[in-house]
Amino acid sequence: MKRTWPIALGIFLIMLPVTAVVPLLFELTEGRFPGRSELERHLFMSANMAGSLLAALLVGVLSDHLARRKLLIVPALAIFSLALFLMYVPWPYPVQLGFRFVEGAAHMTALVLAMTMISDIARSEHKGRAMGLAGAAMSLGVASGTVLGGRIGSEFATSIFLFGGVLIALVALGAILVLQDARLARSTERLREVLRLAAERRALIVPYAFTFIDRMTAGFIISTVSLYFATILGLAPAQIGLAMAAFLLPYAFLTYPAGLLCERISPVLLMAIGSIFYGVFVVGLGFTPVGVIVPVMVAGGVAAALMLAPSLVLTVRLSGPAQATGMGGFHLTGSLGFMLGPLLSVAILGLLRGAGLEPYPAVFVVFGLFEILCVLVFLPWLIRLYRQRTVHRRSELEIEGL
Secondary structure, three states: OOHHHHHHHHHHHHHHHHOHHHHHHHHHHHOOOOOHHHHHHHHHHHHHHHHHHHHHHHHHHHHHHHHOHHHHHHHHHHHOOOOOOOOHHHHHOOHHHHHHHHHHHHHHHHHHHHHHHHHHOOOOHHHHHHHHHHOOOHHHHHHHHHHHHHHHHHOOOOOHHHEEEEEEHHHHHHHHHHHOOOOOOOOOHHHHHHHHHHHHHHHHHHHHHHHHHHHHHHHHHHHHHHEEEEEEEEOOOOHHHHHHHHHHHHHHHHHHHHHHOOOOHHHHHHHHHHHHHHHHHHHHHHOOOOOHHHHHHHHHHHHHHHHHHHHHHHHHHHOOOOHHHHHHHHHHHHHHHHHHHHHHHHHHHHHHHOOEEEHHHHHHHHHHHHHHHHHHHOOOHHHHHHHHHHHHHHHHHHHHHH
8 A cells, every 4th residue: 555645645635726715715706706696606616527527537538548647647737737827817707717627627637547546556455445545535635625725715815726836736746756657458448438338337327326416415515505604604714614624524534444344344335324324414404503513514524434435446346447437437427416516506596596485405405315315216226236246245255265
C-alpha cells in the first residue's frame, strides 16, 4: 500500500478547491453577479458537473487504449489550475460558467485516472482497502474543502480561486515528479465496445445506479441545501462550512474502514443499508432546527460512508480488466447525477411553489425517497449479487483449505 499513499494524497488535494466553493455559493453567484435567478445560481454547480460528465467516460476509454495514466493526468491538472486562475477575473457570468465547465472536465480527468492508478497498483485481494483509501481521500478532501472555503472566502469569496489555482499547480508539479504508471496491457476498446461490454456485464448497472442517485442527492445538498442554509436559516459562510464538514468528515474517515469491511462483508449489503439510512437522513434534515443541524449532519456522514467504498469495490470487481473504463463509467453516472441534482431540485421547488405548497421541507422528502426507492427497485439485483458473491467466497475458502 506504500505506493498508493502519494496518489491518495493527490486525490485529497485536488478535491479541496472543488468543494471550497460550496459554502460560498451564494456569494459567488448572487453576491458577485446580482440579479441571478434561482436556476442561474444552481447552474454554477451544474456547469462544473457537465464538464465532469463529458470527461468521465471518454478519459477512461482513452487511458485504457493508451495503457497510460500519467500522460493524461499532468495536462489535466495544468488546465484545472489555469481555469481556477481565470475564474478570479470578473468575466461576465456566462463566461464564468464556461470556465466552470472546463474546470469540471479537467478535474474529473485527473480524479478518474488517479483512482484507477490506485486500483492498478493494488493486489486483487486488497482491492477493498485500496478503493476504500481512494474513497476516503476523496471524501476527506471534500470535507476539508468546505471548511477551507468558509474560512478563506469569508472576506473575499473570489480568493478561493487564487488558493485553488496555486494548490493545483503544485499538485501538477508533484505528479510530474512522483507518479509512475503500472505495467498495463494496451486496450483496443472504443466507446462502442465499452457500451457493448456494459450491456454484457449488466450487473454494472447496480453500482452505477446507486452512485447516480447518491451523487444526485449530493448535488442537491451542495447547491439547494447550501442556499437553504444561507437564505432560509440565515447561516454565515463559516457556519455553512462547519455544517458541511460535520457531514463530510465522518464520511471521509469512515470510508476507508468501509473499504476494509468490503473484504469481510458483502459490499452489496453495506451499500443497501447505507442508502436506506442516508435516505432517512435527507428526509430528516428538512425538519431539523438550526440548533441540532451539526449532530444530524454527523449522522448523515456515517450513513454516507457505507455507500461510497462498496460501490467502488463492486465497480472494480465487475469491470474485469478494463478498470479505467469501468471507473470512468462510475464517475460518468455519478457526474450525471451530480449535474442533474441541482437542476432537478430547482424543478421540484418550482412545481411545489406552483402548486401552492411550501417547498421546504417537501423537497428534502423527495430527495430522501429517491435513495430509499433505489434500494427497493434494485432489490432483486442486490439479492442476486449478494448470493453470487457469497457462493464465490465460500469456494475461495474451500480452495484455501485444501
